[in-house]
Amino acid sequence: MNKVLMSGNNIIAEAAIRAGCRFYAGYPITPQNELTEYMAEHMRNVEGGVFVQSESEIAAIHMIIGASATGARVMTSSSSPGISLKQEGISSMAACELPGVIVNIMRGGPGLGNIRPAQGDYFQATRGGGHGDYRTIVYGPATCQELADLTMNAFDLADLYRTPVMILADGMMGQMMEPVVFKKPKPRQYSEKFMLRGAGQGKSKFFRGLILDAIDMEEHNWKLERKYQVIIKKETLHEEYKTEDAELVIVAYGTAARIAKGAIKRLRENGMKVGLFRPITLWPFPELKLRALSKKVKNYLVFELSTGQMLDDVRLALQGYAAIDFHGRPGGVVPTPAELANVIARHYETID
């Protein structure tokens, strides 16, 4: 396998095409435009590949819904304000059990915010985001290699659980370049019974989210919930870095985790026993793994490029088990590892 140097946005697009994505619809928004442009350039050279520049984020998500229903592997991408617009469709995909991958290259918010890297969409991504009782599988990649690998995995999980999967990265991940190796995609397994391709000579089918009978709707909600419980059990991913002997563990994901790793390397050189717990799936959150770590480590510092959103999940996992503190840089500010090391060092000195 050849190593290639590519930017994050391009890597996601290339990984998607390699994973068999044959339908992409998107609308321009910074800082994810390179993804849309890559799809425009490369989808036309792939057999059966479709690229549509939609009139809106809303149209894009509904276009991929249509294509997903036919059995195509589908993707759309955007950045924070655009992802808000897509929520109607994401809720629909969850309801109709349609697979698809949605990429959010987060920027500063709320509102139009700015186009700098931020992590303010964690709540939206991990709590469903749109209306109704549902969840979305959410990956929080932290390296370009992970962008490639997790994008491919996202398509497999979307098919397996017939549910939307989100790649939650940020402007930094989208714009940075790193060498990457594209793994061989798994052969697709997706039953024709979940595809609408015209009834042929057979019985007609329909896919819908409208279930007027309350008892039937309740059963559909529980059916989805049973699926989410399987996902929680089987698909949770995380990374631990230098936690074996740690006195203090930083909990961070995505770009924040990269910065934290750099900070930890510096702190370790100065003899401070600091480690990192990095959730890779943000939903399902690796709650039990984090709680297990609290048997060894009693001090945690959550670091996010927000005012504290994943912090809630860390509290749910650790409240009563360990001490939890928080450091946040919202609004598009990206501190250097050295700056964060200073913050962590000050905190380290206060722990027992």
Next chain:
Amino acid sequence: MAKKVFGRPESLKETYFHYCPGCGHSIAHRLVAEVIDELGIRGTTIGVPPAGCAVLAYNYFDIDMLEAQHGRGPATATGIKRALPDRIVFSYQGDGDLAAIGMAESFHAANRGENITVIFINNAVYGMTGGQMAPTTMLDQRTTTSPAGRNKILDGYPVKVSEIFSQLQGTTYVERVTVNSPASVNKTKKALKKAFQCQIDGLGFSLVEILSPCPTNWKMTSVASCKWIDEVMSKEFPLGVFKDNIAAVKKPAEAAS
């Protein structure tokens, strides 16, 4: 032996419509089903029902169907058609669906010249939600949200979908019809057949706007509703073919092949 002259189309399921007495949806459904049968496309057609009174269209059409969110039918249909270009794809939409919440999706699907068919039911009110003012509500028409009548200063004007869409370079066939008399029902069927044939031939976007009675929300009898279409509604929304580029689009296509 008696000759069978009328029967249930194969593309309609054996069930009763939930529509109110005098509603135009059931006629429009039957006509679409008849046209699908006659063109022999039942097995290759995928329909997209809207949010609105026709949301349960998948209970009636015996073809593959994918429910769309309110107004998003043409985007959903675009996804289906682009993924499966050899299938016949139609979106069935009401006036709120097409001309209010889904105007952007409808306008741009038309402007891209998506090779799909849009069946547009214009009954000048939001039917399912109880008779609120629609984008196509007539000036001075009373609805639950325009109790003093639609006021052009406050509410603007009825949106003329066929007129607007016929101006888009992406559209091939646009016709406005109605279903308030046997003759107009026959005419509507012809228009639907032409629209689907346009798609089958790969000639681009077709739209059939059907002025459709809604006695319940117009608070009229069925007969009075049909009369109102003739005397009032069709004055604001004149019937006829607004665009027929079928021959013009066909020629270069034939020359190329």
